[in-house]
Amino acid sequence: MEETIKTLLEKKLEDVTVILKDPRNDGVHLEAVIISPSFTGLSLLNRHRKVKDSLKELFTKELHALSIKTYTTLEWREKHEK
Amino acid sequence: MKSKEERFLEIEKKINENSICLFMKGNKEMPQCGFSAKVVHILDTLKVTYGAFDVLTEPFLREDIKEYSNWPTFPQLYINKEFIGGCDIVVELFQTGELQKLIASQTTI
Numbered sequence: 001m002e003e004t005i006k007t008l009l010e011k012k013l014e015d016v017t018v019i020l021k022d023p024r025n026d027g028v029h030l031e032a033v034i035i036s037p038s039f040t041g042l043s044l045l046n047r048h049r050k051v052k053d054s055l056k057e058l059f060t061k062e063l064h065a066l067s068i069k070t071y072t073t074l075e076w077r078e079k080h081e082k
Numbered sequence: 083m084k085s086k087e088e089r090f091l092e093i094e095k096k097i098n099e100n101s102i103c104l105f106m107k108g109n110k111e112m113p114q115c116g117f118s119a120k121v122v123h124i125l126d127t128l129k130v131t132y133g134a135f136d137v138l139t140e141p142f143l144r145e146d147i148k149e150y151s152n153w154p155t156f157p158q159l160y161i162n163k164e165f166i167g168g169c170d171i172v173v174e175l176f177q178t179g180e181l182q183k184l185i186a187s188q189t190t191i
Binding site: 029 | 115116153154155166167170171175
């Protein structure tokens with residue numbers, strides 16, 4: 001599942017970095033940090049739409065719980081320089 | 083059986099009649115998923131009145147709303163007839179204070 005998520009996002013989002021976590025170690029409740037310059041200028045809703053659209057085929061069946069956090073490349077850099 | 087058009091009109095009615103409208107799994111008292119529970123908790127913390135609809139109990143509602151909002155997961159929150167997003171968005175907006183602003187703006191209408 002984690003590989004599929006990564007592959008789909010890499011295919012659909014420009015220059016993307018995906019950090020996937022499985023905090024409960026159950027393979028079901030996953031968390032994704034997604035960094036891509038393609039989020040620049042998009043509202044939070046539209047960023048999430050972009051991600052959800054990319055993963056649409058997974059939500060109809062096996063993907064049950066994915067938390068998403070999105071950053072532009074610049075936001076990610078700023079967050080880590082603090 | 084109701085046509086899809088009638089069912090979509092019913093969804094719209096719920097959104098129009100509840101300035102804060104939550105489509106969730108389970109109900110306020112007993113959410114059936116962690117994400118729905120989180121949004122209920124946030125709205126309860128803000129002490130606002132909102133309409134909550136359990137998409138697991140009404141036939142068609144679950145699939146219809148996904149299509150209506152073009153959003154594949156639950157919960158789904160509407161404020162002032164506008165689609166706000168799912169759990170992650172609500173949490174982020176709550177943390178930045180944006181959600182509180184959106185809610186404050188709905189009371190003036």
